[in-house]
Amino acid sequence: MDKIIVRGGKRLNGTVKVEGAKNAVLPVIAATLLASDGKSIIKSVPTLSDVYTINEVLRFLNADVSFANNEVTVDASKELSVEAPFEYVRKMRASVLVMGSLLARNGHARVALPGGCAIGSRPIDQHLKGFEAMGAKVQVGNGFIEASVEDRLQGAKIYLDFPSVGATENIMMAATLAKGTTIIENVAKEPEIVDLANFLNAMGAKVKGAGTGTLHIEGVDKLYGAEHTIIPDRIEAGTFLVAAAITGGNVLVQGAVPEHLSSLIAKMEEMGVVFKEEVDGLRVISAENLKAVDIKTMPHPGFPTDMQSQMMALLLRAQGTSMITETVFENRFMHVEEFRRMNGDVKIEGRSVIMNGPTNLQGAEVAATDLRAAAALILSGLVAEGITRVTELKHLDRGYVNFHQKLAAIGADIERVTEEEQVTLSATYVADLNA
Numbered sequence: 001m002d003k004i005i006v007r008g009g010k011r012l013n014g015t016v017k018v019e020g021a022k023n024a025v026l027p028v029i030a031a032t033l034l035a036s037d038g039k040s041i042i043k044s045v046p047t048l049s050d051v052y053t054i055n056e057v058l059r060f061l062n063a064d065v066s067f068a069n070n071e072v073t074v075d076a077s078k079e080l081s082v083e084a085p086f087e088y089v090r091k092m093r094a095s096v097l098v099m100g101s102l103l104a105r106n107g108h109a110r111v112a113l114p115g116g117c118a119i120g121s122r123p124i125d126q127h128l129k130g131f132e133a134m135g136a137k138v139q140v141g142n143g144f145i146e147a148s149v150e151d152r153l154q155g156a157k158i159y160l161d162f163p164s165v166g167a168t169e170n171i172m173m174a175a176t177l178a179k180g181t182t183i184i185e186n187v188a189k190e191p192e193i194v195d196l197a198n199f200l201n202a203m204g205a206k207v208k209g210a211g212t213g214t215l216h217i218e219g220v221d222k223l224y225g226a227e228h229t230i231i232p233d234r235i236e237a238g239t240f241l242v243a244a245a246i247t248g249g250n251v252l253v254q255g256a257v258p259e260h261l262s263s264l265i266a267k268m269e270e271m272g273v274v275f276k277e278e279v280d281g282l283r284v285i286s287a288e289n290l291k292a293v294d295i296k297t298m299p300h301p302g303f304p305t306d307m308q309s310q311m312m313a314l315l316l317r318a319q320g321t322s323m324i325t326e327t328v329f330e331n332r333f334m335h336v337e338e339f340r341r342m343n344g345d346v347k348i349e350g351r352s353v354i355m356n357g358p359t360n361l362q363g364a365e366v367a368a369t370d371l372r373a374a375a376a377l378i379l380s381g382l383v384a385e386g387i388t389r390v391t392e393l394k395h396l397d398r399g400y401v402n403f404h405q406k407l408a409a410i411g412a413d414i415e416r417v418t419e420e421e422q423v424t425l426s427a428t429y430v431a432d433l434n435a
């Protein structure tokens, strides 16, 4: 099992570049299945384990997929199969996003039921409600969800109980090939929704309203392969903004789009951090004394839940008492215990976490509980006294490309060691002791 080893105390300075967004590329790759004619070429694709997983799902479904030089090419023109098995869905819940495309293309989809995960139970009832409103029969049994439609999906009016990102994407994809117009209300407004709509429209779809609370989708008979460049990853960008701020640094985050990060920037400014927009990105300049603030996670444009644990790391270093309330996921505080292992003064009260800062963080061996927790623990390690070792890096690899190398390039004392290297290290240690 790989480990990241961080020696705290270095200020970060320099330039770091963000990759294409994980949460945009996964639905876009799922959407390539809608094209019964022509190839899709997706650019600025990050080399993340989740991307390899969705590519495998597409290959399993009979699409031809290649991935090189940050470019994914998909030819989905052959007849597709209908089933996404549990081995993929277990690795990555976003596999469920192929359901809308398969149902629209084949009139039939069978996808393993996702089950719970480290941040909560994450049901998909809103996705299914949308498919049913469009005329699909949905059945759940033997660990699978099966949806089928006699002839073709029909346009419908759908109201989401919560602006779910995945449900908005899945229903939007299904509606592109439905007969008639679909109106979806109370949809997610995340930048990744806009990116998906742009790709669908490039394929020949008629989607309007992306980025607002209501989507209008006029169904078309056929979609074609198209070229598309994925938007920069706002969560990776945000993670580097916090990395600079926590270490008292000054860093240019290349590719960061300020409009995608407005709630995070606003909160960090309240803490005293300074931002400067530059031609190719956003510069972050930390403050001598960070102020405590309260945060509530919300759907976009509210504060993103995917930045919650990284902000926890930062608030532990702020002067005074801060509170974070998690409203999006029911159980996204698993990292709190790990922060405690690093001497973090943090306690959970219902759906909130109270932090008393500034905490004198101490290096410790900690385990990542999800991908953002992995990043947050590494950020804490950057300012902890002594050495922090972070394990369970499979989570980190789902969402961050070369995270330790990017941090090292801007001044962090950080390395990643493989299992074999750890064995060698401990053999050297024993040899030293015996010498």
Ligand SMILES: CC(=O)N[C@H]1[C@@H](OP(=O)(O)OP(=O)(O)OC[C@H]2O[C@@H](n3ccc(=O)[nH]c3=O)[C@H](O)[C@@H]2O)O[C@H](CO)[C@@H](O)[C@@H]1O
Binding pocket: 022, 023, 024, 026, 094, 120, 121, 122, 123, 124, 125, 126, 127, 128, 162, 163, 164, 165, 166, 167, 299, 305, 306, 328, 329, 330
């Ligand atoms: C691959 C991807 O893009 N992942 C993102 C996506 O996940 P994902 O699309 O899974 O998140 P959703 O917006 O759907 O989920 C938000 C909340 O709605 C609930 N819910 C959702 C669907 C449903 O049918 N029923 C239901 O109750 C979920 O359990 C959760 O509590 O948006 C989340 C919220 O911004 C982010 O944290 C994830 O990084």
Ligand SMILES: C=C(OP(=O)(O)O)C(=O)O
Binding pocket: 023, 093, 094, 119, 306, 371, 372, 399
């Ligand atoms: C929760 C996340 O992703 P996923 O929905 O893919 O688990 C995330 O990106 O922080």
